[in-house]
Amino acid sequence: MPYSPAILTGTTNHLQRIFEVEKLPSADLEALEYKIAHLVQQLLRHDFNRLLHILYRIDVDERKVKEAMIDADEEIIATRIARLILKREIQKTEIRLRYSS
Numbered sequence: 001m002p003y004s005p006a007i008l009t010g011t012t013n014h015l016q017r018i019f020e021v022e023k024l025p026s027a028d029l030e031a032l033e034y035k036i037a038h039l040v041q042q043l044l045r046h047d048f049n050r051l052l053h054i055l056y057r058i059d060v061d062e063r064k065v066k067e068a069m070i071d072a073d074e075e076i077i078a079t080r081i082a083r084l085i086l087k088r089e090i091q092k093t094e095i096r097l098r099y100s101s
């Protein structure tokens with residue numbers, strides 16, 4: 001589903017604050033997913049507690065995270081978690097934009 005530039009920009013800006021990074025792609029959802037998956041993979045390897053904190057802060061469904069982590073391949077796990085993060089952040093951005101007008 002294509003999202004408006006406002007939704008992608010809002011989502012990207014919020015994710016930049018949460019992950020404490022300066023530049024995330026805001027025009028291309030696939031590129032954003034790839035970058036978030038890379039960040040998640042780094043957190044899986046080096047700072048699992050911070051990843052859990054981020055997931056809690058974003059309010060990603062714990063059950064879905066557990067399902068995503070079933071596979072043994074770290075790359076697949078990171079991609080699945082990135083998709084969950086993006087889905088939740090897009091939902092929140094849509095709600096913020098809908099009720100800010």
